[in-house]
Amino acid sequence: MRTFWYPFTHAAAEDIKLIDAPLEDVLRSRAFQPVRRRAVERVRGALQGEIPDADTSDTVKQSVELLSYPLARLIVSCIDDDYLLRRYVLAEAKLAHRRLKSSDTEEVLEIASDLGMGPLYDGENFRIHFVDFVMAAARFRSQKWKLINRTLDRGYLTVTREELLRLMEERIKDRIQEGLPLDAGSICESLSDHLKSIRDELESSKQSSIVDLGEFRRDALPPCMRSLLEQLASGRNLAHTARFALTSFLLNINLSVEEIVGVFNNSPDFDEEMTRYQIEHIAGSTGTRYTPPSCSTMLTYGNCPGGDEICRRIRHPISYYRRRVREASKSSTPS
Amino acid sequence: MESKTASYLRSRFREYYLTASMDAPPGMESREWGFIFYDAPGMRRHRSFSSRKELVDYIRSTVPAHVYHSAAYYLKPDAPTMKEKIWKGADLIFDLDADHLSEYRVSGRRDYGEMLERVKRETMKLLEFLLSDFGFDEKRISVVFSGGRGYHIHVRDPSIMRLRSDARREIVDYLTGRGLDIGRFIYEIDVEGDAGVGRARSLRGPASDAPGWGNRINRAMESMVMHLRALDDEEAISLLKRVDGIGPQKAGRFLSRIREENAINKIRAGNLDFFKYASGTWKLIIPYLMEESVRALSGETDEPVTADVHRLIRFPESLHGGTGLRVTQLTIDSLRAFDPLRDAVVFGDDPVSVEVIRPTTLELMGERFDLIDGRAELPAYAAVFLMARGFAEIGR
Ligand code: SF4
Numbered sequence: 001m002r003t004f005w006y007p008f009t010h011a012a013a014e015d016i017k018l019i020d021a022p023l024e025d026v027l028r029s030r031a032f033q034p035v036r037r038r039a040v041e042r043v044r045g046a047l048q049g050e051i052p053d054a055d056t057s058d059t060v061k062q063s064v065e066l067l068s069y070p071l072a073r074l075i076v077s078c079i080d081d082d083y084l085l086r087r088y089v090l091a092e093a094k095l096a097h098r099r100l101k102s103s104d105t106e107e108v109l110e111i112a113s114d115l116g117m118g119p120l121y122d123g124e125n126f127r128i129h130f131v132d133f134v135m136a137a138a139r140f141r142s143q144k145w146k147l148i149n150r151t152l153d154r155g156y157l158t159v160t161r162e163e164l165l166r167l168m169e170e171r172i173k174d175r176i177q178e179g180l181p182l183d184a185g186s187i188c189e190s191l192s193d194h195l196k197s198i199r200d201e202l203e204s205s206k207q208s209s210i211v212d213l214g215e216f217r218r219d220a221l222p223p224c225m226r227s228l229l230e231q232l233a234s235g236r237n238l239a240h241t242a243r244f245a246l247t248s249f250l251l252n253i254n255l256s257v258e259e260i261v262g263v264f265n266n267s268p269d270f271d272e273e274m275t276r277y278q279i280e281h282i283a284g285s286t287g288t289r290y291t292p293p294s295c296s297t298m299l300t301y302g303n304c305p306g307g308d309e310i311c312r313r314i315r316h317p318i319s320y321y322r323r324r325v326r327e328a329s330k331s332s333t334p335s
Numbered sequence: 336m337e338s339k340t341a342s343y344l345r346s347r348f349r350e351y352y353l354t355a356s357m358d359a360p361p362g363m364e365s366r367e368w369g370f371i372f373y374d375a376p377g378m379r380r381h382r383s384f385s386s387r388k389e390l391v392d393y394i395r396s397t398v399p400a401h402v403y404h405s406a407a408y409y410l411k412p413d414a415p416t417m418k419e420k421i422w423k424g425a426d427l428i429f430d431l432d433a434d435h436l437s438e439y440r441v442s443g444r445r446d447y448g449e450m451l452e453r454v455k456r457e458t459m460k461l462l463e464f465l466l467s468d469f470g471f472d473e474k475r476i477s478v479v480f481s482g483g484r485g486y487h488i489h490v491r492d493p494s495i496m497r498l499r500s501d502a503r504r505e506i507v508d509y510l511t512g513r514g515l516d517i518g519r520f521i522y523e524i525d526v527e528g529d530a531g532v533g534r535a536r537s538l539r540g541p542a543s544d545a546p547g548w549g550n551r552i553n554r555a556m557e558s559m560v561m562h563l564r565a566l567d568d569e570e571a572i573s574l575l576k577r578v579d580g581i582g583p584q585k586a587g588r589f590l591s592r593i594r595e596e597n598a599i600n601k602i603r604a605g606n607l608d609f610f611k612y613a614s615g616t617w618k619l620i621i622p623y624l625m626e627e628s629v630r631a632l633s634g635e636t637d638e639p640v641t642a643d644v645h646r647l648i649r650f651p652e653s654l655h656g657g658t659g660l661r662v663t664q665l666t667i668d669s670l671r672a673f674d675p676l677r678d679a680v681v682f683g684d685d686p687v688s689v690e691v692i693r694p695t696t697l698e699l700m701g702e703r704f705d706l707i708d709g710r711a712e713l714p715a716y717a718a719v720f721l722m723a724r725g726f727a728e729i730g731r
Contacts (some may be wrong), residue, residue, distance in 0.1 A: 130469065131494045131502075138501040143516045148509045153546030155470025 001110045004062040005099045007069030008092070008175045009114040016070060019063055026071060027190040034061075038068035040194050043075050046091035047084065047198075047205045049265075053098075077181035078188035078195055083234070084202055085180060093173040100165045108164070115171040119164060120156075126164045127156045136170030142277045166273075206233055220324035222317045224298055225249055227305045232263065241293075241301040245317075247282050248292035252318055257283060292318060340722050341373035343729040347719055348654055349398045351661075351681050357394070357652050358664075359387040361491060365408035365423065369647050370399035371656065378403075380647070383412040400656025403647035406489070408496075417645055424496035427503065428648055429510075430640035431458050431629070432485035448698055450484065451675050458486040461629045462667055464510055465490065468547050473667055480663040480675050482655025487648055504642040509548075512628035520552050521607065542605035557602050560593045654681070659719035677701065684714035688730035695726050 003012035026032045038054060045051035056062045069092075076088045100108060105121055112119050119126040130152055137145040150157040159167065188195065221229070228246045231238060238246070243264075250260050257279050264275045282290045294316045298304040314320050360366065368390070369380035380403075384390040394402060405412070406428045410421035433450045436457075458478065465471045465488070475492040508514050526537045540556060541549030563571045568590065575586035592598065601607070640646055649655065651664040660679040676699050684700075691711055697704045699717050706721075710730055713721070721727040 129494065131498065134502040134505045135498065138499075138505045143514065144519075146508060146514045146516075147505045148512065148514055148548060149516045149519050151545070151547050151549060152468045152509070153470075154467065 001107055001114070002056075002062075002103075004056055004066040005103075006096060006111055006114075007066050008096070008172060009111060011110075011114055012066060012069070016066060019067065021063075021067055023187070026067060027187065032067075034064045035067045035071060036194065038064055039071035039075055040198065042068060042072040042092070043084075043088060043198055044201060046088040047201050049091070051091045051095045053095075073180065073182060074184050074187055075191060075194060075198065077184045078191055079198060079202065080181045081202060083206060084198075087205075089173055089176045089180070092176050093169050096172045097165060097169040100168060105161075108161075108168075112164070112168055115168060115175060117168070117171065119159075122158075125158050125160055127158055128164065128167070130155055130157055132171075133157060133159070133167065136167040139170060139271055140274050140277075142273065217321075217325060217328065220321050220328060222311065222320035223306070223308055224304050224317055225321075228303070229263070239301075239303075242303050243278070244282065244290070245293050245298060245301075245303055247279055248290045249317055249321075251279070251283050252292050253321055292316075336373065336722070336725060337728050338374065340727075340729045344373060344400070344656075344659070344719065344722055345398050347659075347682060347715070348400070348656075349395070351654060352391075352395050352398060355652055357387070357391055357650075359390060360404060360489075360651070362408050363387065363390065363404070365410075365412055367405040367407070367409060367412040367420065367647070368650075369403040369405075370397065371401040371403075372397070373400045373656065381413050381415055394653070400654075402650040402653035404650050406646050406648055407644055422644065425498075425644045427490040427492070427495045427498070427506070428641055428646060429461060429488040429490075430481075430485065430648075431461065431488070432481070432483075434484060448676055454485045455670065455673075457629055458488070459670065461488060461510060462670075464629065466667075468509070469506075476667065477651075478665045478667060478670050479649070479651045480660075480665060480673065480679055481649060482653075482658055482660040482662040482679060486670075489648070500642045500644050503644070507641045510629045515548070517552075520549060538607040540602070540605050540607045543603040545605070553602065553605070557599060560598060560602060563590065563593060564598075655723075657723055659716075659723040680716045682716040682719050684716060686712050687715050687718035688712045689718050689721060689727040690730050691721070691727045693726045695721070697721065 001009065001011055003009060003015045006012055007016075021032065021035075026035055042051050054061070054065050056065050072088070072092075076085060100111065103111075109119065109121060117128060117132045119128045119132070130147065130150075133150070134147055137147070143149055147157075218226075225246060228238060228242055231242075232246075246263070247260060250263065251257075255263075257276060260279050261272060261276050284290070293301075293303075295304060295307070295311070295314070298317065310320055310323060314323065364383065364385045366383070367380065368382040368384060369378050370382070371378050382393075384393065405425070407425035408423040410423060412420060414420045431454050433454050436453065462476070462478070465476060466473065471490055471492055475490055477489045477491070479487040479489065481487050521538070521540045523536045523538050541553045543550065543553045543557070545553060563574065566574065571590050572583060572586045575581055575589060576583065581589075649662045651662050653662050654660070655662055659682065660675065661681050663673070663675070663679045665673055680700055689711055691706045691708055694707045697706065697717060697720065699720060700714075702714075702717070704713065704717055706726075711727075718727065718729075722729060
């Protein structure tokens with residue numbers, strides 16, 4: 001197993017111990033600068049959406065890659081922000097998933113067993129214990145991930161390679177999450193330069209995650225939708241009714257499913273597959289296209305924060321939006 | 336309940352507890368315990384005991400009406416909140432209750448013995464799932480008569496201990512048939528056409544030797560076909576026509592197909608080609624199919640007990656304070672022959688005089704009692720049952 005590719009494994013932890021790298025040196029010495037750089041890159045990457053691949057063509061570079069993982073965890077712990085933590089865990093797991101896709105079966109099996117799963121390879125697909133399946137699959141929402149739609153025989157079922165990797169990604173998330181935030185204490189002081197730049201980036205990431213929506217006019221949004229977007233941006237989990245209201249609203253003003261997936265990207269329990277599934281469902285994949293709730297329904301479920309001037313003249317959040325868009329285009333067209 | 340009745344029941348319960356063996360569940364010291372008393376409101380919970388002796392002493396001295404322990408194991412089982420207890424894992428629990436069966440939930444009153452028999456059949460169905468689909472070792476499964484309206488199953492297998500609530504709910508969905516995608520089991524495939532010319536579609540279903548739900552669906556299909564074949568044409572067609580989208584013509588064609596001699600063999604083999612042009616008829620199967628699921632597991636709206644990882648469950652070998660019957664520890668083998676209305680009775684037949692306050696009929700120990708308001712002299716086991724259920728008070 002290339003432990004430098006899979007630094008969250010127990011095997012990697014053993015390898016890290018074998019490298020002669022006192023924490024003091026990792027934090028300060030010039031020789032370890034590449035480690036610090038890569039650790040920061042991991043955290044930054046997480047904020048930007050993806051941890052970039054690393055050059056691991058020789059053993060020195062491999063050690064850098066391996067050591068940068070525990071340091072990145074320290075950095076994340078020093079900043080100790082829920083939003084960052086989630087993004088980080090997710091991005092590390094996605095990086096691992098990308099790498100798993102290019103690993104051979106032998107390596108995949110080694111990592112699976114390090115994660116406590118014991119898949120059996122049958123030459124094409126994998127047999128796994130149902131517990132290993134439901135632990136992760138219960139978080140996904142599409143029908144194919146329901147246990148009942150699998151052939152369960154004496155505790156085991158078959159998954160494709162792709163499905164196995166997806167299940168492993170969830171296990172990896174849990175593994176990475178374990179122990180975070182670490183109690184970094186005084187270590188944080190030695191990292192203060194790096195921490196500052198990441199903190200700044202964190203702030204702007206939180207901001208931009210709500211504005212970057214292309215065509216759609218943020219300033220025309222009714223107070224309710226604006227407030228829901230803000231809650232999402234600050235990493236709060238939305239109640240089911242709020243999620244539904246926001247999704248159906250955004251679909252109605254012609255955002256694409258992909259764009260809306262992007263909106264929910266910050267949600268603490270973000271699960272891309274499940275989110276997409278839900279949005280598609282609301283968009284009418286089953287034949288019924290859902291209309292967004294009216295103001296009175298919004299009020300009933302506590303999703304109306306109290307309206308403004310325009311709200312008094314409308315009964316539906318969509319009418320609010322249309323009105324504002326109309327007004328905006330009038331005033332911007334030269335008369 | 337009058338206080339003299341409460342103290343009478345207490346003294347009878349004490350009698351039982353002084354000699355009951357009361358084996359403690361594994362990991363008893365990591366479990367939370369809870370107690371309800373006849374003469375005190377609410378539940379005394381968040382208790383923990385470090386040994387069986389300590390527990391038994393407590394029960395013998397306080398004589399509770401109901402005794403529960405958590406399915407979960409905690410680091411600090413006696414901490415006052417779930418958060419402080421620190422959850423370490425939990426047994427997998429199933430609560431099969433007559434209240435979860437719609438026919439009993441709605442009508443309420445039904446013959447107690449018959450109702451328990453229905454739930455017992457559901458329990459056996461569930462056990463079959465646990466052994467064959469889930470592959471649990473028989474030694475890790477314990478079956479318990481609840482003392483009330485059903486059965487509990489405790490699965491104590493290391494593999495499931497740490498499963499979270501959402502994963503446990505998936506197991507319940509599997510057992511109750513929720514979310515079943517019938518298209519995964521009945522589907523069309525491409526096959527070589529006649530004489531190798533062109534391609535044709537062939538309709539496939541699960542074969543009778545398919546594992547898991549496949550086999551249950553196959554069984555359901557077979558029993559549906561057998562059922563239809565046993566009817567005369569007119570009856571069968573009118574039954575088929577009840578299915579949305581099936582008119583007399585389709586029904587007739589379908590029926591002539593299933594009357595073919597080897598229809599059953601074809602179904603067993605998973606070959607459904609003789610159903611071609613009538614795949615809508617498959618909707619018929621669904622009600623039959625759901626007969627194969629474990630319906631007593633949860634009502635449609637209840638949060639299933641199984642998914643609640645902090646849930647308390649009755650302590651086997653304690654008494655159920657609402658019936659006076661023993662919460663009886665069984666094995667998979669002993670379940671079949673178990674008769675709760677005889678085998679869970681612990682009190683003798685010394686005569687006890689009671690004041691019946693609600694007329695009722697009762698069958699216990701093979702005896703039938705038809706009771707009207709007023710004084711009656713009854714064997715102790717029947718007297719305790721009626722007083723615990725609130726149908727009688729102790730006589731003067
Ligand atoms: S009144 Fe309607 S549009 Fe305005 S904030 Fe409330 S729900 Fe939204």
